[in-house]
Amino acid sequence: xxxxxxxxxxxxxxxxxxxxxxxxxxxxxxxxxxxxxxxxxxxxxxxxxxxxxxxxxxxxxxxxxxxxxxxxxxxxxxxxxxxxxxxxxxxxxxxxxxxxxxxxxxxxxxxxxxxxxx
Numbered sequence: 001x002x003x004x005x006x007x008x009x010x011x012x013x014x015x016x017x018x019x020x021x022x023x024x025x026x027x028x029x030x031x032x033x034x035x036x037x038x039x040x041x042x043x044x045x046x047x048x049x050x051x052x053x054x055x056x057x058x059x060x061x062x063x064x065x066x067x068x069x070x071x072x073x074x075x076x077x078x079x080x081x082x083x084x085x086x087x088x089x090x091x092x093x094x095x096x097x098x099x100x101x102x103x104x105x106x107x108x109x110x111x112x113x114x115x116x117x118x
């Protein structure tokens with residue numbers, strides 16, 4: 001199975017890449033391939049696209065470029081229906097005190113990072 005993964009250098013990405021090492025992986029990292037928000041990708045060949053990439057620490061413009069524009073650019077280049085897995089953060093739901101969140105939970109991000117991942 002051919003799998004395209006963004007963010008493979010991050011904490012989750014490293015573990016996921018190791019777990020999927022028996023598959024044909026293509027890894028997209030900011031350090032090696034550059035800015036995902038401007039990348040021209042040929043995604044037709046992949047069975048699965050996993051988007052984990054995201055900037056955790058930055059200013060507002062860096063969050064917009066790395067978390068919003070990069071995701072938009074990636075998703076606009078997925079032409080045919082594929083299996084797409086997109087990682088975000090539980091923080092988009094805001095503080096979780098007593099209730100277990102669900103797919104229908106409301107968004108309530110409390111900082112710029114969480115807002116950029118909503």
